[in-house]
Amino acid sequence: MTVKADVVSPGMLTTVQDWPGRVGYWHVGVPPSGPMDDLSFRIGNRLLGNPEGTAGLECTRSGPVLRFPDGARVCVTGAPVPVSVDGSPAPQWQSISIAPGATLEVGAVTGPGMRCYVLFAGGLIEPEYLDSTATFTMATFGGHDGRALRAGDDLTLGIDPGPHELRQDRAARAAIDEQPSIGHRWELAVTEGPHGAPEFFTRADIDTLLRTDYTVHFNSDRTGVRLEGPKPQWARTDGGEAGLHPSNIHDTAYCVGALDFTGDTPILLGPDGPSLGGFVCPVTVVSGDRWKLGQMAPGDAVRFVPVRADRAPSPHTLDIGRRASFPLVISSGSDHDDGVLARFATRDGTDVTLRRAGDGGVLVEYGQMVLDLAMRARVHVLYEELRARGIDGITELTPGVRSLQVQFDSSAVSIGDITELLAGIDESLPATDELVVPSRTVALPLSWDDPSTHEAIQRYIHGVRADAPWCPWNIEFIRRINGLDDVEAVHDVVYQAEYLVLGLGDVYLGAPVATPLDPRHRLVTTKYNPARTWTPENAVGIGGAYMCIYGMEGPGGYQFVGRTTQVWNHRHPGDARAFEPGTPWLLRYFDRISFYPVSAAKLVELRADMAAGRGDVAITDGTFSMSEYLGFLEREADPIAAFRRQQATAFAAERQAWDNAGEFTRQLAS
Template sequence: MSLTKMTVVRPGMLTTVQDWPGRVGYWKVGVPPSGPMDDLSFRLGNVALGNPEGAPGLESAMSGPSLTFDADTYVCVTGADARVQIDGTDAPQWRPVLVPAGAVLDIGPTSGAGLRVYVTIQGIIEVDEYLGSAATFTLGKFGGHRGGTLAGGDILEITGNTDAARIRSIPMEHRPVLTSTWDIAVTEGPHGAPEFFTRDDIDTLYSTRYEVHFNSDRTGVRLIGPKPEWARADGGEAGLHPSNIHDNAYSVGALDFTGDTPILLGPDGPSLGGFVCPVTVVAAERWKLGQLKPGDTIRFVPVKAAHAAALGALGLERRASLPVVFSSGGDGDDGVIARRDGDTAVTYRRSGDDNVLVEYGDMTLDLALRARAHALHQRIETIAPRGLMDLTPGIRSLQVKVDPDVLPITTLMGLLAEIEDDLPAASELVVPSRTVRMPLSWDDPSTREAIARYMHGVRSDAPWCPWNIEFIRRMNGLDTVADVFDTVFAADYMVLGLGDVYLGAPVATPLDPRHRLVTTKYNPARTWTPENAVGIGGAYLCIYGMEGPGGYQFVGRTTQVWNHRYPEQSGAFEKESPWLLRFFDRISWYPVEPEELMDLRADTAAGRGGGVDITDGEFSLAEHDKFLAANHESIEKFRGVQSVAFDAERTAWSAAGEFTKKEAGDAAA
């Protein structure tokens, strides 16, 4: 087997190494699949070269790279239209071409429709796998080549022999049609009308041509369109805005309403969050997200899930060569596949054609519902049916992702019904539950900086500005901000989900309801949040796993919850995984000064302790229920004060027109 060296002469724009299907199986801890945003163009390029269809290749946005090879090498350039030249001579796209040793392969800016261009190379690009994949997740700084975009002078090795006998053409009818006015097939759900949106909202969604906003990337495609009327006044204990719900798993391709802003979640998007998604792009159509560019328009076309094209197909069955989506309508069930009555009601929601979101009980924070979801999670994990891809728990839910070509949704629904019949009572739950004591720099300077950036660049008149902690005090009817401090440091926060904002980030709630501070989330969200900032949104606390957007109200900052040295061990992290926390861990805080926190963070980054103490233990739901019963009177008194303050804040928002404001970004557009 030969070894070829590829040198990057010019990196192009946002050029990364990707493979398909990416990093599968880690959605539950906030690790996205990554991989090519347009899987179809990428896979067709590999097939044309005789490679495995998921072999590592290059993805660029807006402008491709310039490359040389030290041996004759076949390449195939696919995706958006771009000028391809070999030593100044034009070469075709969508067809394998031979690049002689030392010649310069140059892919220029994209022109016309589409945004992303792909370069596949005969052989295998040799990069270290991270959690089983070569795909680059730039926000997490792992995968691909050094965890980021390529740079001029980078040298990558390619193994495999140049073999003209393996190459083949890509039939014209198999190539995806690129346009600037897109039809995209979606299924109803998981959260539609009439529970969350009005019927008019859904009619408007299907009749509107949404415009692609310039502030879009691999995490999500932001859209410009009409503001929903909403079917609810607010999200209850999940937040003041009607888009707020108790955190649950998302699907790639979900249309996520973060406040009033619709965002199509991409392959680098979050796995867990607390916003409603009325429709989800079917798996075979998600390639289109990778080719949407600012100014393009989208029409969402509802289809029946059973009639969606197969993701595994690369030919005519994929229907990518058709510029429109033909459909007689969706499933007509508002995204609810089935409901089941009983002591604990169950709702089975559709989230695309490859996910079922199993929700327990009413839209409330109840640890018994989380226990039920945990029991279901364990049972499915034990059975491990063929075609199961991922299991991701939320606060009162479990998302089951499958390959529908292997495990059809109808078969999955039968399995879920059988399991539900046999689940134990939630009150019997006893689980390992470690005590995790962590440092917290209260009102940390980095969070103050994030608020200042938000006020300067996003919104200066938000009710939670200029100080989130004062907003939390007001929302909960506390007398002073010192009471907020005392409440946070007195609480034991139970981890109910991981990956709320990527990379093992916990969504946790106080076990004692008297410590359960309730806030609403930023609307619109922040564009920057410091790594490991600590915030509260709804009734939940989160530690941000990395820098990025965010919406929780800040209380401070802590040390790392993701081991960036992995697979090397660091401090309190376990050797087997890069995430610090487990489901049902109990987090408690001790105060440190900002300078002390910086020292602890440096220790963790260097592989030393980091100030985190972990003690083994267990949690019994029955014992917790006894605690709640014994303290019922004082708990209800606290909730009463909190409810009055919550209603007062909502009234103030209504009087100020907060619920009817258009976002600045939309107004400008």
């Protein structure tokens, strides 16, 4: 018999989640989602006799009112919150039997904490999207119609597994010492890396980071917890081709729990955070402590505690009761290696750096901190080799511009094993100068200087920062920092360029990070500092030497040039002609993107057609040959060098103007 729950009132933000969420799609910009406080979520399921990953509800700030026509068993966990059944108080952290026709009311979280969880015996039954029912509201997929619950929704419950005992001598409830410790001051266990001192931050910066209480900013959500604290001194003056600010790097994969410095602003990336981006991350919260991000409230204090990666507990194997009872001190000290696991050179002399990316990830970087497509070719060779081997324990492989992030299950394989594998496998890889890969030509419409980008800039000016050097017009800033004569020159370069796709998921959902094949078309800019809080879906921007098409609405930092059509098919499994069946992302690695001009009004029509499944994109098959490309660079070496000298002069002049204006020493407003 189907059991229902009627949503009388949804609460402030209540979504369906499961654990561990949507795993296996990090490389195309799909975050795992899932419960932000997975510890509370998993304990609740265990108390009901469900598997730990069974779908339930996450409630932010306040919970729902639910009516159960046929009765049910539920468990409410997470932050302290008033719970009642038909007006009578009911406990948290234990199984509650609800009679047929009764109503469960979960009230407001008044502190400490931010989120509570409602779990159901048998779980919630919702359709899966990319192998999970977890809700990703920003992309409108997963969960209950891809959104938060609304009054009038009907939820379907699974079959109750029957009464469950946590231990033989006690009823299905969690003792106090088994519940997560939720307060207003947090200590987060972190590992060093991937981007530490002395390359990116000064030693003093890292000392400050580990000895300072940071404050949780009100502008925090499931994408990340924004913090307020000291501004770094930085070990570099700028990010070179990656951008003018020293936080800028060539795009690389992030991991959940990374402390991401977007300019001078530190953000702890959450389960709905981006998979790829161009900012440094000095430390990463270990996987066993990430549940705390879900309970951090505005004004809470946060202190980072360094731990050794090989002693960090895995949430997959650690007993949940122990994880709750010992939430802070996992080990003392740190790895004392600045996040660098190994350095070596390949047979042809290419430098390789293996960096720690939390307790479950390794970042492989090739070459120097410059844009070199030969290094991206080397990344691709390693990526294909690891995919072909199908190594047990490796869960995600995410290419960046000059890097490959390898995520693994630390309960199945150790970080030492992964490091040894990566150091040894490079010796067996084929040469990259003869690499030939499939490379389609993809023609996309571009509404130049689209009105939606003007709206985003105005929101930024009025809501984030009014005195930014790139405001009020990003295109004029691009002209100035590249030493071009007028904005028409920017227009001409963008439409003449052919952009090679180096990564997908640059700010979500198959969004490409791409660079012009011809270096004379590589307009170099810096990224917003701090980042925007809103970017229109499919805006086209330039950051560092890269072009990005934003896969969906959300935060961002690239300088706008216009807007195009969708690069993600929300009508998955595939009724839009440009998308392969079962594959909602349009682009592939090494695709070549070119733009053709359309008016803003025409783009509205094209976007409507694409959203309705009627749209199409002109795609032509082809190949990319590394040897042919190296030949092109050699033939055009002199004019390319002349362009770069002009560009470097303008870049230096802009940097000096920023220095004179105090841009590098200013304290950003919170």
